[in-house]
Amino acid sequence: MRTNAAIREAAVRLFYAHGYKATSIRAIANEVGIQVSSIYNHINSKDELLAEIMLSVMDELLDSANAVLDGVVGGAPERLKAIIDFHIRYHAEHAREVFIGNSELRSLSGGDLEKVLARRVEYEQLLIQLVDDLAKNTGADVLDAKMQAYSILAQGAHVASWYKPQGSKSLDDTVEIYITMTLRQLGIDGRALR
Known part of the structure; x- marks a missing residue:
């Protein structure tokens, strides 16, 4: 659950700062400190x-x-x-x-x-x-x-x-x-x- 909350918070920060289109899944994963492949254990897209x-x-x-x-x-x-x-x-x-x-x-x-x-x-x-x-x-x-x-x-x-x-x-x-x-x-x- 903490990872889910961290992913959401990172996405909010990045979407706010850079916009949705300019924010990649990789950037969100990096912000949270997890591998890109691991993020898909928490979200589908x-x-x-x-x-x-x-x-x-x-x-x-x-x-x-x-x-x-x-x-x-x-x-x-x-x-x-x-x-x-x-x-x-x-x-x-x-x-x-x-x-x-x-x-x-x-x-x-x-x-x-x-x-x-x-x-x-x-x-x-x-x-x-x-x-x-x-x-x-x-x-x-x-x-x-x-x-x-x-x-x-x-x-x-x-x-x-x-x-x-x-x-x-x-x-x-x-x-x-x-x-x-x-x-x-x-x-x-x-x-x-x-």
């Missing part, structure tokens, strides 16, 4: 490895988002705030995986691409529903729930591209700013929800 990384990230994202929502006390505003908090933190803390997920979709083959896209749609639908619920329960000014969900999705990808733990903004401050910006877009004073 580089394609399968990429698919496993992308699917496991989407599964973790969906499972964790649903767990966060299950733990929310309060109504639609609290649920939306909680999911934005989770979404921004997840993307900041998993920047390499987020980058791979967004840049290497083109490298997935048919069935794997369909699975990843289905999970992405499921996550998107979860956000759309939260925005719709907010509009229904608070009168928030939602021009288009799907576009608002896309805005939240884009915030996560954006954070993954620039956030650094040693940077000038703490993750807590970053999360609060994104929550406030989203609520303001919807005409809701975030301070009133505290």
